Amino acid sequence: MPNTIKYLKSEKAKVYTSGTGNKVLLEALWGDYVELVSNTVTNGRYKVNVRWAKNVYIKADDLGDESLLELYFIDVGQGDGVLIVTPDRKHILIDGGYKRSKQPHGKSAADFVDWKFKKEYKKDIIELDAMICSHCDADHYGGLWDLVSKEESARKELDTSETKVEAFYHAGISWWKSAQKSRFLGDETGGVMHDLLTGKTSIKNGLKQNADLKLQGEWADFLECIIDNNPDVKRLSYNPEKGFKYLEGFEEGKETSIKILGPIETTVNGKPTLKDLGSYSKNTNGNSILLRIDYGRSRMLLTGDLNKKSQQHIIDSLSGNLIELAADVVKSCHHGSDDCSYEFLQYVNAAATVISSGDDETHAHPRPNIVAASGATGFKKIENDEMVTPLIYSTEISRSLRMGDPYEVNSKNYETLIGTIDVVLKNEAKTNIRYKHTASGALNPTDKVKTMSRLKVVDGIVYGLVNVRTDGEKILCATLNEGKSKWEIKTFTSRF
Known part of the structure; x- marks a missing residue:
């Protein structure tokens, strides 16, 4: 049988990794599509699939039947x-x-x-x-x-x-x-x-x-x-x-x-x-x-x-x-x-x-x-x-980048004319990095060269998604604070 579908009725709710513990994996948002893995409530929680998470737990009191x-x-x-x-x-x-x-x-x-x-x-x-x-x-x-x-x-x-x-x-x-x-x-x-x-x-x-x-x-x-x-x-x-x-x-x-x-x-x-x-x-x-x-x-x-x-x-x-x-x-x-x-x-x-x-x-x-x-x-x-x-x-x-400073380039079993060697480059001022830069909408990327000391490494992008949800009266606007894994929420009532 297909799993029962519910929707979050609270503005936000904790999603737990287990049915009894207090470890929180993420926060669900008002109106989120929640799939019940089990129809049995244990310790006041349902086992669910919500957002990207499978087989996690959410309080039964946070769930309802109204979609937004x-x-x-x-x-x-x-x-x-x-x-x-x-x-x-x-x-x-x-x-x-x-x-x-x-x-x-x-x-x-x-x-x-x-x-x-x-x-x-x-x-x-x-x-x-x-x-x-x-x-x-x-x-x-x-x-x-x-x-x-x-x-x-x-x-x-x-x-x-x-x-x-x-x-x-x-x-x-x-x-x-x-x-x-x-x-x-x-x-x-x-x-x-x-x-x-x-x-x-x-x-x-x-x-x-x-x-x-x-x-x-x-x-x-x-x-x-x-x-x-x-x-x-x-x-x-x-x-x-x-x-x-x-x-x-x-x-x-x-x-x-x-x-x-x-x-x-x-x-x-x-x-x-x-x-x-x-x-x-x-x-x-x-x-x-x-x-x-x-x-x-x-x-x-x-x-x-x-x-x-x-x-x-x-x-x-x-x-x-x-x-x-x-x-x-x-x-x-x-x-x-x-x-x-x-x-x-x-x-x-x-x-x-x-x-x-x-x-x-x-x-x-x-x-x-x-x-x-x-x-x-x-x-x-x-x-x-x-x-x-x-x-x-x-x-x-709302977007942010996770940045880092490069300090070493290494390659194991690098092919050369005299055989394979392990290469480690640590001199930032003498290590050139070649890369391609694409401007928004550009037909072709541009080749660029900079020393390692003048470059930053982007090891992650947090995209600036803006969520807007309504039940026809209350309107909720939300962005996700990825660092804290929490929603930043503002709500107001329609005037029409």
Whole structure:
């Protein structure tokens, strides 16, 4: 018989290594998926599997039957990655960061999703009810590509054997090429973007060798993998003349609803178009998918890489319905870029803001004025002379490195022209270390050389995952203090 599934009802709870001892292995978090190994309570504890731990123990009083809405803001370095788990255990992945081969730390959202299914759920197949690419920039679709790629090098990085995607959604703006141009976004005449990618047939046509307008570069390679996976494919947008739409299966009235607020669609000569916001980067970022997730009284707003011009366009298009932007939790637009509308942030009025940013100093995200603006425009709640909200989280700030000083290089049975020898190098000033450095999104790594005395060893990375969970009224935000193996938790109540 399959094991009984429970969920943690306490904000956090100790997970013990035995049924009677007091040695704690880890802390479980409110809403954690807990598999009962035995239905028998011994010494007030159940034997369970929880998170990555098998055959451990947890107090029976900490367990209940209510599942929560869970959002995981994944530390992907430069880029975005959000995994949503609904109370009825549907899984939606929005973006994934650069693909791992272009990440300095070699990880993308694919690695977290793989861990979730293999280690926590004990499943060999990743099953996503929806995969959403907020827009066609590589720091958003790359980690999705890692999940659906058929290349052996990508698959061997995952512990699961397969990824199944039921539906794939995108924003419409696409990278194209033609006989005249090697890389562009299509026809931009009349102040609008005309050549929008739509469904599966649109992708297949764009992949044809003899097409006049062909899908371009790695974006084309990624979409080819999507077609091979065979999900339903749809473009998402909001057309003010047609009213609001919802993600299929998450319509209004469902336990969890997902409303589509952007990009803003208009119609020209009977065909859908999106606003031309200027440069290529303004258009890919500004025409990102904008979603609001509602569960009970709680609201979560996911913004992609919206910029100031697109945010002002959204405000104009939602005139009379600006309350639609208000949310308890918002993912900060474009990694905390200062190309952001203060007015937009005021309408959102978030109690908690999560910034997904990386270490690439060429971007310098998050910008200090936007961190300040997110706090200044946030929903303010003070209790007992302490500020409950607004809260500001950053995946980059939540990340940490374990560092060490190298003092010796050794190699046993090292092959030389005169046979094998044991080599030990201890002179740090005269020992050169050659290594490859990859900037975020770089096409090729750079060869570098430094003496051992000028280098540090990174012997571990603690990823800055930000957890958000709600029962529809109370909202919990948490990050894990890896040094203490304890959760740092803040909670507040939805105002909607």
